[in-house]
Amino acid sequence: MFFKQILSNIKKNRKNNGLFFATLLIAIVAFYTLLSLESQDVMRFLKTLEGDAIQKLMLLVPMIYVVSLFFVFFLVYFAYAYQMENRRREFGLYLMCGMKRGRLFLMLMCETILNSTLSVFAGIPLALLLTESISLTTARLVGLGIIGHQFSLSSTAILGTVAGFFLVQLAAMLILSVRFCRMDPADLLKPETKAVVKPASGKQGMFSFVFGIVLLAVAYAMGVTLLNAFGILPTLLILIFGSLGTFLLYRGLGSFIEHALLARKSQKNGLYTFTGRQIQESVVHQHSSLAVSSLLLLMALACISFGIGMGFGRTGADMRVCDFSLMGSDEDVTAFVQDKENQSMIGDCYPMFIGNTYYGDSTFSLKGIVNAFETLPEDNLRDNIVENLLQNEEYNDLYLIPLKSFNALLVSMGEEELRFDGNQVAFYNRMAADSFNYKELWEKAINAGAYVEFTLPDGSIEKFEFLPNMYYNNIVADRAITLSTTLIVPDDLYEACARHVTTDAGEAAKMSGGISNSAQDSDSSTDYDSIDNVKNPFAWNIRIREDIIQNQGLLPAIMEMQTRLDRSNLSYDSYLGGIGRNLFYTVAASYLSIYLGVLFLLIANTVLVLKYLIWQKKNHGRYLTLMMLGAKKKDISISMGKQIRLYFLLVLGVAVLNSVFAIWSMFTSFVKLPAGTSMQTVVILACVTLVCFVLVEVLYICIVQHKSRKEILALHVSERPE
Amino acid sequence: MNTKRILQVQNISKTYGKGSSSTTALSGISFDVLEGEFLGIMGASGSGKTTLLNCIATMLKPTSGKILLDGEDISAFKGKALANYRGNKIGYLYQSFELLDNLTARENIILPLSLHGVKNADAEQALLPLAGHLDITEVLDKFPGQMSGGQKQRVAAARAFISAPSIVLADEPTGALDSKNAKTLLDKLSSLNRQEQKTIVMVTHDANAASFCSRVLFIQDGTIFHELRKSTKNEPPTMFYERIMAVIAQLGGGSANVL
Numbered sequence: 016m017f018f019k020q021i022l023s024n025i026k027k028n029r030k031n032n033g034l035f036f037a038t039l040l041i042a043i044v045a046f047y048t049l050l051s052l053e054s055q056d057v058m059r060f061l062k063t064l065e066g067d068a069i070q071k072l073m074l075l076v077p078m079i080y081v082v083s084l085f086f087v088f089f090l091v092y093f094a095y096a097y098q099m100e101n102r103r104r105e106f107g108l109y110l111m112c113g114m115k116r117g118r119l120f121l122m123l124m125c126e127t128i129l130n131s132t133l134s135v136f137a138g139i140p141l142a143l144l145l146t147e148s149i150s151l152t153t154a155r156l157v158g159l160g161i162i163g164h165q166f167s168l169s170s171t172a173i174l175g176t177v178a179g180f181f182l183v184q185l186a187a188m189l190i191l192s193v194r195f196c197r198m199d200p201a202d203l204l205k206p207e208t209k210a211v212v213k214p215a216s217g218k219q220g221m222f223s224f225v226f227g228i229v230l231l232a233v234a235y236a237m238g239v240t241l242l243n244a245f246g247i248l249p250t251l252l253i254l255i256f257g258s259l260g261t262f263l264l265y266r267g268l269g270s271f272i273e274h275a276l277l278a279r280k281s282q283k284n285g286l287y288t289f290t291g292r293q294i295q296e297s298v299v300h301q302h303s304s305l306a307v308s309s310l311l312l313l314m315a316l317a318c319i320s321f322g323i324g325m326g327f328g329r330t331g332a333d334m335r336v337c338d339f340s341l342m343g344s345d346e347d348v349t350a351f352v353q354d355k356e357n358q359s360m361i362g363d364c365y366p367m368f369i370g371n372t373y374y375g376d377s378t379f380s381l382k383g384i385v386n387a388f389e390t391l392p393e394d395n396l397r398d399n400i401v402e403n404l405l406q407n408e409e410y411n412d413l414y415l416i417p418l419k420s421f422n423a424l425l426v427s428m429g430e431e432e433l434r435f436d437g438n439q440v441a442f443y444n445r446m447a448a449d450s451f452n453y454k455e456l457w458e459k460a461i462n463a464g465a466y467v468e469f470t471l472p473d474g475s476i477e478k479f480e481f482l483p484n485m486y487y488n489n490i491v492a493d494r495a496i497t498l499s500t501t502l503i504v505p506d507d508l509y510e511a512c513a514r515h516v517t518t519d520a521g522e523a524a525k526m527s528g529g530i531s532n533s534a535q536d537s538d539s540s541t542d543y544d545s546i547d548n549v550k551n552p553f554a555w556n557i558r559i560r561e562d563i564i565q566n567q568g569l570l571p572a573i574m575e576m577q578t579r580l581d582r583s584n585l586s587y588d589s590y591l592g593g594i595g596r597n598l599f600y601t602v603a604a605s606y607l608s609i610y611l612g613v614l615f616l617l618i619a620n621t622v623l624v625l626k627y628l629i630w631q632k633k634n635h636g637r638y639l640t641l642m643m644l645g646a647k648k649k650d651i652s653i654s655m656g657k658q659i660r661l662y663f664l665l666v667l668g669v670a671v672l673n674s675v676f677a678i679w680s681m682f683t684s685f686v687k688l689p690a691g692t693s694m695q696t697v698v699i700l701a702c703v704t705l706v707c708f709v710l711v712e713v714l715y716i717c718i719v720q721h722k723s724r725k726e727i728l729a730l731h732v733s734e735r736p737e
Numbered sequence: 738m739n740t741k742r743i744l745q746v747q748n749i750s751k752t753y754g755k756g757s758s759s760t761t762a763l764s765g766i767s768f769d770v771l772e773g774e775f776l777g778i779m780g781a782s783g784s785g786k787t788t789l790l791n792c793i794a795t796m797l798k799p800t801s802g803k804i805l806l807d808g809e810d811i812s813a814f815k816g817k818a819l820a821n822y823r824g825n826k827i828g829y830l831y832q833s834f835e836l837l838d839n840l841t842a843r844e845n846i847i848l849p850l851s852l853h854g855v856k857n858a859d860a861e862q863a864l865l866p867l868a869g870h871l872d873i874t875e876v877l878d879k880f881p882g883q884m885s886g887g888q889k890q891r892v893a894a895a896r897a898f899i900s901a902p903s904i905v906l907a908d909e910p911t912g913a914l915d916s917k918n919a920k921t922l923l924d925k926l927s928s929l930n931r932q933e934q935k936t937i938v939m940v941t942h943d944a945n946a947a948s949f950c951s952r953v954l955f956i957q958d959g960t961i962f963h964e965l966r967k968s969t970k971n972e973p974p975t976m977f978y979e980r981i982m983a984v985i986a987q988l989g990g991g992s993a994n995v996l
Contacts, residue, residue, distance in 0.1 A: 284860075285852060286852070289837065
């Protein structure tokens with residue numbers, strides 16, 4: 016009989032409360048998605064490339080799991096609280112029919128366990144479907160055709176999901192069951208008494224409201240101006256001011272609404288005053304929940320923006336310039352490239368020369384650049400650049416790339432060649448790829464008339480002006496070398512000033528005599544051994560033929576070439592490493608922060624919805640009185656629609672405003688947009704994110720409106736309690 | 738004496754449930770209420786008095802019979818006409834006040850006018866004399882949570898009278914009040930009835946409250962058992978009270994049946 020009762024309760028609750036079960040399913044999907052990360056196609060692929068990094072990332076997962084547990088607990092707690100509120104009369108009746116409190120408690124806990132089991136059976140397939148779709152989509156997006164998709168049912172993830180889910184459910188239900196089972200039947204049977212409405216104390220409330228706004232404004236200003244340095248103290252102050260400001264703002268919002276209401280109500284009729292008072296009351300009674308929801312939404316927006324920014328930034332930064340950079344003797348490289356089988360795959364092959372003035376006796380002067388920078392407004396970044404330039408000059412340390420090499424790279428990428436008109440050079444800095452500000456500042460200095468002077472070996476001094484743009488394309492396949500202050504110079508200037516730069520592999524080749532011997536043979540016009548080496552490229556860049564990439568896909572083609580290279584003696588740098596790192600950053604930063612963002616978004620909205628519905632349930636008596644006084648159900652529905660929209664708007668408005676400043680601060684401090692990121696793309700991306708966010712919110716508002724309207728339509732004046 | 742019949746209750750029956758499990762609450766009650774009358778309805782618990790009041794208030798539909806207010810059949814009202822009837826034609830005074838606790842007294846009182854399109858500023862003009870009469874001017878800007886029970890019920894009374902309805906229905910209005918506040922309320926209702934010619938129908942099982950009425954109907958088992966009128970307009974409540982008590986004593990054989 017007892018068990019039958021439990022089963023019938025579960026069935027009835029599931030029918031009446033779709034929102035509650037949707038919440039439980041969200042919790043399961045959230046846990047499984049996180050815990051099954053390791054078995055996703057992309058992660059399995061990454062393990063082969065960036066094993067250590069993946070290991071470190073996997074150490075992060077349990078931490079995020081614990082954070083998720085904490086937040087999902089609130090989600091489940093509010094879902095259960097809503098359900099228990101709806102059933103309080105039923106509990107009162109059980110007690111009055113002679114059910115012991117202990118038995119009621121046992122019944123509720125049994126219901127929870129059965130509910131959880133049912134939810135797990137429904138939720139795990141749903142979670143699997145979602146994770147498999149994510150896995151397939153990402154695999155397809157990054158072209159992981161070669162490893163193929165594998166259906167992955169991670170048993171540890173399932174165990175973790177079930178354990179976490181049950182833990183959260185039982186903890187939430189334990190707290191609520193104890194609370195409800197301790198109540199007297201009379202308290203359970205009568206509709207819950209509404210808290211006595213206190214008028215929002217005018218002056219105190221307004222002070223809190225205004226002070227909240229001031230604190231928020233201070234936090235915004237500090238975020239935008241001070242976060243550049245990313246010190247602990249400013250960050251901490253911004254967080255304290257921002258959170259405190261939000262709480263105070265909501266605390267005083269009731270008074271503000273009162274003022275706004277009183278100012279206009281004499282000219283209004285209908286349910287205007289009632290609607291206003293309802294909103295005011297919801298704010299006065301729930302100001303803490305509103306503040307928490309608003310901050311959660313802020314966190315959601317910030318996490319999602321961070322995730323998109325990081326993922327997007329990385330993808331933009333490491334553009335594919337070539338597929339391999341080979342380091343070895345000319346003979347070895349030529350032998351490899353001219354091999355018939357290899358030749359059929361190679362589209363472009365060109366030498367990349369890099370030199371440095373450090374080893375030679377020519378000198379240069381960067382005063383023309385320093386002076387140009389000094390005409391720009393003072394700024395930390397500007398000072399850093401100037402300091403670096405002065406150091407370059409002091410140590411006679413400047414990297415040079417000959418124009419022919421750089422043009423070969425551009426042509427291979429299908430871009431236009433650079434052309435120098437007279438004495439011109441171009442500025443190159445790989446670091447600029449990660450910083451929009453850096454690139455912007457350099458281009459300003461160039462436009463302000465920056466120039467460089469070289470003292471040639473014959474003692475003559477020549478002045479060179481800069482091309483208007485700066486360059487930052489990677490000059491090798493991945494990370495064989497990362498250059499900062501570098502000039503792309505005319506070939507004759509390079510020949511005159513640059514000395515050899517080599518990698519360990521190149522050095523090894525030189526030591527073995529391969530390159531240096533041949534170089535010495537071909538150059539007899541100079542007394543310096545090292546100058547001979549200028550004739551030797553830093554690396555040979557290879558790009559696979561486009562038609563092969565079209566047919567096979569980029570990754571399979573690169574992996575095939577890599578297998579061939581592994582068989583040769585050549586050391587090489589592969590674009591695959593770049594892809595791996597890109598994917599790693601995308602997955603580590605984007606996936607996890609977007610995951611947390613979506614989780615926060617769902618929790619904030621669900622808490623908001625459930626809190627509203629619980630509060631509204633207590634208002635049924637008011638609606639019945641209104642109907643008795645002659646209000647039409649349609650008017651009440653309209654008033655309720657306004658209440659719901661304003662209730663959400665009050666939370667969303669502050670959250671969106673907060674996040675505008677948060678995201679602004681974030682992107683001007685620790686998250687740098689890569690250079691070359693078009694503002695149009697950024698704006699489109701921001702708009703798409705915002706539209707998705709608005710759609711999610713509209714969906715939640717519609718759910719609440721639909722549910723509320725249904726409840727209003729079901730009300731009858733004869734239900735008025737006697 | 739005004740002989741205009743404001744309310745005509747014609748052969749009203751009300752049955753709850755169907756078949757063998759049905760219960761008859763009212764079985765063929767008929768009576769009229771004249772303009773300016775203060776009618777009391779008394780009866781034991783379960784006698785059907787609240788069902789009768791709820792039928793008049795359109796909170797319940799009678800199984801058969803007709804209720805006419807100002808000559809119009811209220812059972813035909815739907816939608817806008819029904820809302821208009823509830824807000825304009827009748828005023829309702831509940832035992833538990835039913836004030837909206839997030840509105841001030843002022844906002845609660847003018848709510849029926851506001852719901853029917855009257856601007857709040859205009860509604861204030863009707864409010865002030867009524868508030869003075871019911872002695873609630875000082876609490877107009879307070880919320881219900883800040884008022885005493887008596888003040889709440891007088892605010893509720895002001896809300897019932899604000900739209901100048903044809904009739905005010907009061908369901909045990911003194912049920913939740915102490916004797917002092919109950920007397921104050923009844924004095925106010927009585928003076929509104931006498932001075933402003935307001936028509937009031939009050940359900941009560943309190944003989945003391947009923948003694949303020951000009952006529953009392955006694956209901957038993959869904960039918961009218963007896964009717965008492967004040968013999969003269971100025972018959973003192975104490976005398977009327979004695980006569981009411983005498984009927985109650987007869988009603989079902991003793992007072993145990995009444996309360």
